[in-house]
Amino acid sequence: MVTNSSWLYRGISEIFPDQPDADSPTENLVKRIEQANHPLRVKLGIDPTGTDIHLGHSTLFRKLRAFQDAGHTAVLIIGDFTAQIGDPTGKSEVRQQLTPQQVAANAETYLKQVRPILDCETPGRLEVRHNSEWLAKLDLSNIRELLATMTVGQMLAKEGFAERYKQGTPIYLHEFLYPLMQGYDSVAVESDVELGGTDQKFNLAVGRDLQRHFGQTPQFGLLMPILLGTDGVQKMSKSLNNYIGLSEDALSMYSKLEKIPDTLIEQYFELLTNRSLDHLPDNPRDRQKLLALDVASQYHGKENALNAQAAAIALVQGAGSQSDAVPEFSLSSVQFPSKIFYLVSATGLCKSSSEARRQIQGGAVKLDGQKVEQADLTFTSSEALRGKVLQLGKNKFVRFVE
Amino acid sequence: MVTNSSWLYRGISEIFPDQPDADSPTENLVKRIEQANHPLRVKLGIDPTGTDIHLGHSTLFRKLRAFQDAGHTAVLIIGDFTAQIGDPTGKSEVRQQLTPQQVAANAETYLKQVRPILDCETPGRLEVRHNSEWLAKLDLSNIRELLATMTVGQMLAKEGFAERYKQGTPIYLHEFLYPLMQGYDSVAVESDVELGGTDQKFNLAVGRDLQRHFGQTPQFGLLMPILLGTDGVQKMSKSLNNYIGLSEDALSMYSKLEKIPDTLIEQYFELLTNRSLDHLPDNPRDRQKLLALDVASQYHGKENALNAQAAAIALVQGAGSQSDAVPEFSLSSVQFPSKIFYLVSATGLCKSSSEARRQIQGGAVKLDGQKVEQADLTFTSSEALRGKVLQLGKNKFVRFVE
Missing domain, CATH: 3.10.290.10 (RNA-binding S4 domain)
Known part of the structure; x- marks a missing residue:
């Protein structure tokens, strides 16, 4: 099939390998999509280490949905096993280990929140897998084989590790397992494309290496930018309190979105809606309202979103600048x-x-x-x-x- | 029991921890021996990666025998599993992986050569174990637990790793498994003392750490010096052709030992015989002959050793300085x-x-x-x-x- 690939490139940060002129389906994702005679398997791994899913996480699920809508199979991997190891990416400290019970509970909450984004109905469009399915079966010989594919130098070159090693912050050896386990997931599900944030490039590349090691065609990595939070300055994160949670009620979601700084509006439209960026309202206030209504509708339905809008208007009219201080x-x-x-x-x-x-x-x-x-x-x-x-x-x- | 511990200290390089004045059986091995109400479990791990066992290896087995003779249990661990991973100690390059068949064949040859040194008859004095028994059962969670006990910095501080890392020689991640597996052996057999060459100190210390992690009283490490070869200069080793193999015939063994340089004689007597160093012959030539006869007797019996001596004398008398050139x-x-x-x-x-x-x-x-x-x-x-x-x-x- 010949693809209109604008959906593929919308909002992304990078696709690798990326040889736009290459004819090879191993070096050019558009060619791979065009030449495939079956739906591609598009992997997204989530680690149920927390339950605070916010719009920053949603961008990956929205891209996954775009693949589903183009006829491909979303392979959603619940990292129930890797969550017990913990992803050291971007962490300055070693992570707390979770119990299997915590992981299971988190996974359930997580899935409930992201299901509205995905096509969970059309047959063949969604595969939900738990990586304990294959990782729990690995023995020392298998793990030896995985470890033998990488050197200490390669691992320490990884962002996060490099800084910690330089600063003398302890890096525990089990942290090296994470990228390999995550990469082995790609082998286990035979993924064609893996989605991740820009901070996941190393892990996605390990997946390519391991697929090659096990005789598979390496996946493409598709990286999405990190969404800035409502402050317009830092990465959206619960701990910075600049986030909009997927489980927030319609009014709360609406109220936060209608105050998004103008500098962020375009990126938010691009990453969080399907609207054409060419036809946004001229008036900044109208852009904010449209964004808020669109996103709130996605998670709460149009009627609830409109009610939230009405309530927000009433709040502003009634309480003036006090709207944040509703008892x-x-x-x-x-x-x-x-x-x-x-x-x-x-x-x-x-x-x-x-x-x-x-x-x-x-x-x-x-x-x-x-x-x-x-x-x-x-x-x-x-x-x-x-x-x-x-x-x-x-x-x-x-x-x-x- | 109160011990005459001269057998314990004979020829050793180091015992750790070593607090000769401490009364604690966790810090003073003599106290541990005296206060134990059961035989100590004395671990020696061998990696059946080769078949060329020589007198340099025998010093550890002789110390193990001394423990047996003092009433303790020798726990000889055949590293059939670790041999497949390979010990990176002192190696400048990553080691070739052996097949299980090679390992089994090597182990058999190895055991055959060292059995004459050990007390294989007295009940309760010898336990031969294969570490695949416990290592093959480890899954990713167990391995994660082992890896999490150490940091990259600690591992890279290990002799051999440090130099390779500095020189930019690749260190593959699976090489980090070796010290942990070897250490876990101590947990599995609940060892009280582990014997090793001075180059094994790191691995023995990892055993202590892991025993502590798993709630056991940490073992003592007893390090034996590295035996110099017949050249009197370098470590005894097959590749340097300065070795005396345990499987060499009596005449060959005798002939090599009676030419040992005078500078080595005392250490050879100390490490390879039970003779008192206070009563050695004054004449250097007589010392050499006594050493050669004693050691050859250990491996070939007294009669064969005496025959070898007679043949050697005849060779020297007949061929003069040509004795090496017997057709x-x-x-x-x-x-x-x-x-x-x-x-x-x-x-x-x-x-x-x-x-x-x-x-x-x-x-x-x-x-x-x-x-x-x-x-x-x-x-x-x-x-x-x-x-x-x-x-x-x-x-x-x-x-x-x-």
Whole structure:
């Protein structure tokens, strides 16, 4: 097949090997795609070492989805085994070892969050594998064989290791296993392409070496840039508190995205949406709103995203610059099923249940920007309320939290 | 028990940890021996990577025997698994990998040569183990655990690695496995003492670290000096041709030992015999002969050693300084069973069988220094002749070789 490969190049940092003029399907990914008579196997490895998946991680899954949409097979590898070893990439310290139970729980949470991005329905488009399937079977002879493919010098040249070695920070020997295990995953699933952040280039290259060692055609590496956080300065990360989590409620996601600095807007559109960059609104404020609505829709559906937008507008109009300071109300004190008039009173927006009923009947109460019509509206669990904002009149707000 | 520990200290290079004044059985080996209420487990690991066992190797086995004689258990570990990885110690290049078949064959030859040194009879004094028993069972998690006990810096500080790394000679990652596997052997057999050459100190120390990691009392390391070769200058080694092999015939062994330089005599007596160094003969020539007779007796029995001595004397008297140049006669051309008169003729010492018979009857033929009494003395195979010297009169010699 002949491909329109604009989807392939959108937002990427690098494809390697990259010989755009080469006709060889081992040196030119577009040729490999065109000449393949079967769907390519596109590997993405995730290490369930944490549960805080954010938009920074989503760029890889979005690229994986693009491959799925072009007819290829996404091979999602849950690094349940490697997570127990820990990826030393970019870490200045050796990582804590996780228990198998922690890893399993993290993997489940992780998958739940990224499934909305992927095509999980079309047959043959998604393969979810756990690398314990093959790594747990390796014995000392196999591991010896893997280790023998690399020298200490090559390993210490790896970013992160090099700095630590120079600084005298201890590098424990088991850390050398990580790139090899990760690379062996490519052999095990026979991947044609592997996706990763730019900080993963070494690991992806090890995968190529090991595939060659085991007689396979080496995969292509496709590197995505590291997404900057909401501060516009540093890599998006939970610890820097400049992140937007995939599990955040619609209003929170919307509110953060509509404040993204103008310097980041283009990259965010490119990496986080499918919109053409040629037809973005001229007005910076309109660009922010469009981005926020688009991304929130992807994770919460269009209706919830529109409600979040309405609530955000109400918040801004009501609380002015105080919108960040919406008081929170914990749902843990509420007994379900619970009616809305009770909640309006329990949160303290009204002094009594009867006042709450009156305000609802007078049309002064909104939930995430939508007017509440019936005082007896019943919620059977906290699920439907979590993260939503309850509003009385123009400037009294409470946000439900777990 | 209170020990006379002179046997323990005889000829050693180092015991570590070594706190002669310490009362603790973890810091003072003599205390450990005295306070133990069971035989100590004394480990010696051998890597069946070659078959040329020589007197340089024997010093470790002799020390092991001394432990046996003091009531302890020799735990001889055949490194059938580690041999496949290869010990990088003191090697400037990465080692060739051996097949399991080569390793098994080497191990058999090796054991056959060292058995005469050990007490293989007394119950409980010898345990022969193969490290594939435990190493082949290790999986990636176990290996990760072992690797995590050491840093790259610690490993690169090891003699051999340090030099190679500095010189830019590639060090392959699997070479790091060797010291850990060897150390894990100590855990597997729960050794109390490990014997090794001075070049093994690092590996023995890794054994201590791993025992500590796995909750065992760390072993003591007992290091033996490296034996110099017959040249008196370099380490005894086959490749330098300054060695005396354990499988050499009595005459060859005797002849080499009686020429040992005077500078080496004391160390040879100390490391290769049980004789008191206080009562050695004054005359250097007598010292050499005593050493040669003692050592040859250990491997060939006293009678064969005395015969070898007689043959050596005859050789020297007959051939003067030519004793190295005894012509060889290959037994491969002889059909067995074969009679001695035929052999005297076949070697060319006599011109005909009838002359050979006459010379034998006249008492002019000796085999390894012993007069041949009967012309019809029959040999059923080459076994009994190999390495022996056939002598006619005072100055005609032929040595049988395979």
